[in-house]
Amino acid sequence: MPDPTGGGTGTNDGGTGTISEIEKKDKPLIDDETEPIEPLEQSSTILAERSEEYNCDDGFVYEQLYPRDPNDNKFDCSEWAYYIIAQVKPILAKEICSSQKYVNTTKFIDYITANGGFRINNPKVGDIVMWTGHIEFVTEVSGEKFVMHGCRSSNYCAPSYMGKSSNGYIWLNTSYEKLNEIASGEFIGFWTP
Amino acid sequence: MNKTTIFILLALFGLYSSCSNSKQRNYLKEQNDLLNKYEKLLHQKKEFDHYSDIIPFLEKAMIEFNSSDTIFNKIKIDLASYYVLDYLMLGKDTSFFKAKQLLIEVFNFDKNNQFLINEFKINKNQIDSIRSILPDVDNNAEGEQFLFETLEELSSRINIK
Numbered sequence: 176m177p178d179p180t181g182g183g184t185g186t187n188d189g190g191t192g193t194i195s196e197i198e199k200k201d202k203p204l205i206d207d208e209t210e211p212i213e214p215l216e217q218s219s220t221i222l223a224e225r226s227e228e229y230n231c232d233d234g235f236v237y238e239q240l241y242p243r244d245p246n247d248n249k250f251d252c253s254e255w256a257y258y259i260i261a262q263v264k265p266i267l268a269k270e271i272c273s274s275q276k277y278v279n280t281t282k283f284i285d286y287i288t289a290n291g292g293f294r295i296n297n298p299k300v301g302d303i304v305m306w307t308g309h310i311e312f313v314t315e316v317s318g319e320k321f322v323m324h325g326c327r328s329s330n331y332c333a334p335s336y337m338g339k340s341s342n343g344y345i346w347l348n349t350s351y352e353k354l355n356e357i358a359s360g361e362f363i364g365f366w367t368p
Numbered sequence: 369m370n371k372t373t374i375f376i377l378l379a380l381f382g383l384y385s386s387c388s389n390s391k392q393r394n395y396l397k398e399q400n401d402l403l404n405k406y407e408k409l410l411h412q413k414k415e416f417d418h419y420s421d422i423i424p425f426l427e428k429a430m431i432e433f434n435s436s437d438t439i440f441n442k443i444k445i446d447l448a449s450y451y452v453l454d455y456l457m458l459g460k461d462t463s464f465f466k467a468k469q470l471l472i473e474v475f476n477f478d479k480n481n482q483f484l485i486n487e488f489k490i491n492k493n494q495i496d497s498i499r500s501i502l503p504d505v506d507n508n509a510e511g512e513q514f515l516f517e518t519l520e521e522l523s524s525r526i527n528i529k
Contacts, residue, residue, distance in 0.1 A: 308417075342509035351520065352523070352524050353450075353453060356417075357457065
């Protein structure tokens, strides 16, 4: 049974970053606008390396992530987002999930709506960026242009970036008319945890 | 010219006018039907949740509307904007060049610029600028920016009247 803090896995080599290292960081991904959000990137690296190893029966996922299906050890977008938040803001994670042992986009939307609500522009690094059926994190900002990171498959979580081309052109913009059409559901906006 | 000849000529003229008017009416009706069908198509498009579903929808629509130059070219602009999005999302080079090709086709069709000026309300200087850059656009950072921003601007001007 893997250690909930990241111990006992092949990735806990201290070199690439572990969950326990992430937890030690005082600066959460969400609040810092000037630095790259290392915890997020480290978490996604760990996740990518360990996704095949997760077993919901081992307690780690079940207790901390509450996936929709205990027999499904792969994340969808909201489960992955919840996983990231649980590493850097565990209290917030518990508030979002409340007492129920699952998480979905509706839970995020309800929580955010009750806690300041969404804004449709002025993205900040670390923001949650939300659609009615999808969630990601803002990882890079240039004015109203932004790059985000998230899971875009309900069958298999392969966190990846969106908003910046392989040539370095940032194309995602808060004024982009097709925002509704790039993810599941309608674009709702940003929220700074 | 006797009365009979004059009568026959008048009859033939009447027949010609009637046919001509009928053809004109049919043409206008056909165009009107196409416009209504196009407006319906734009509404249907809004019901799609994801751009990847919109692309085949517009590809099919382009074939259906090829009898109307205006609608045909508007759909080309719209579809091109989704191709470039597909390129940016998935890095598919073929989508980038499909977008470029559709935009070139529209500009080639509109040699006198009237379609773009009337339907998209862009001025001749803007058209000339796009026309001069477009052939050399490649899938590098500059090319992406040009194609994405040009198509975003043009597609945002496709409105339901």
